[in-house]
Amino acid sequence: MEQITLALAKGRPAKKTITLLEKTGEHFPELTEESRKLVFHNSDQSIKLIFVKAVDVPTYVEKGAADIGIVGKDNILESLADVYELLDLKIGKCKFSVAGKANHYPADNQKLTIATKYPNVAKKHFKQKGQPIEIVKLNGSVELAPLIGLADYIVDIVETGDTLKENGLSILEDIETISTRLIVNKASFATKAAEVNQFIKQLKSALE
Ligand SMILES: Nc1ncnc2c1ncn2[C@@H]1O[C@H](COP(=O)(O)OP(=O)(O)OP(=O)(O)O)[C@@H](O)[C@H]1O
Numbered sequence: 499m500e501q502i503t504l505a506l507a508k509g510r511p512a513k514k515t516i517t518l519l520e521k522t523g524e525h526f527p528e529l530t531e532e533s534r535k536l537v538f539h540n541s542d543q544s545i546k547l548i549f550v551k552a553v554d555v556p557t558y559v560e561k562g563a564a565d566i567g568i569v570g571k572d573n574i575l576e577s578l579a580d581v582y583e584l585l586d587l588k589i590g591k592c593k594f595s596v597a598g599k600a601n602h603y604p605a606d607n608q609k610l611t612i613a614t615k616y617p618n619v620a621k622k623h624f625k626q627k628g629q630p631i632e633i634v635k636l637n638g639s640v641e642l643a644p645l646i647g648l649a650d651y652i653v654d655i656v657e658t659g660d661t662l663k664e665n666g667l668s669i670l671e672d673i674e675t676i677s678t679r680l681i682v683n684k685a686s687f688a689t690k691a692a693e694v695n696q697f698i699k700q701l702k703s704a705l706e
């Protein structure tokens with residue numbers, strides 16, 4: 499059996515993903531919550547685990563630097579990466595929504611300014627609606643943009659809705675539901691079929 503490289507998103511979803519991984523029966527002896535290491539191996543060295551910034555996971559997988567990636571659907575959609583998405587891990591659940599100070603769009607078809615961490619997702623959504631937009635790409639605190647007049651609306655992740663509520667914003671539309679997914683490099687899916695399928699099988703039973 500060949501070794502597979504598994505890229506995990508660092509940050510918010512990592513803890514639940516690691517718990518799930520441990521449930522597959524694979525043990526990573528050096529992996530602890532405090533560790534700052536970025537590369538780990540399981541006991542029989544069949545899996546190399548690498549920790550990558552969430553937004554970079556689809557790139558690692560598309561380029562073949564990792565055979566498998568575990569990352570939020572938000573990052574997969576935004577990356578436009580050409581990978582197979584094979585499993586929904588049903589964790590990290592949230593959604594993409596459009597929000598603003600007003601709970602409706604202007605009556606005319608005027609160009610709207612949209613602030614977001616996810617320009618590709620926002621462009622695709624408004625293109626489908628035939629709504630002209632201009633994107634303001636931000637890297638966080640997106641809810642601030644409509645409050646200070648930087649944008650008319652935002653496209654952002656909503657989980658509990660608390661951030662919107664506490665900033666006086668309302669949802670105009672939901673775009674898509676998000677959860678953590680397993681993605682696979684297209685070449686690896688052919689050349690390491692046995693290894694990849696075995697890992698997916700283990701994850702599926704850990705999910706039951
Ligand atoms: N309430 C939420 N807000 C943001 N992301 C969430 C939420 N709930 C689940 N997620 C998932 O967690 C991922 C974000 O994790 P995290 O915030 O650690 O990453 P990040 O945005 O890359 O972090 P950083 O702030 O370091 O840039 C998202 O890609 C999404 O799939």
Ligand SMILES: O=P(O)(O)OC[C@H]1O[C@H](OP(=O)(O)OP(=O)(O)O)[C@H](O)[C@@H]1O
Nearest residue numbers: 638639640654655656657658659660661
């Ligand atoms: O609906 P809620 O439960 O309030 O969660 C949604 C918020 O969480 C995320 O921000 P994050 O904490 O990642 O901070 P950021 O501003 O750096 O993106 C997201 O961008 C929203 O702002």
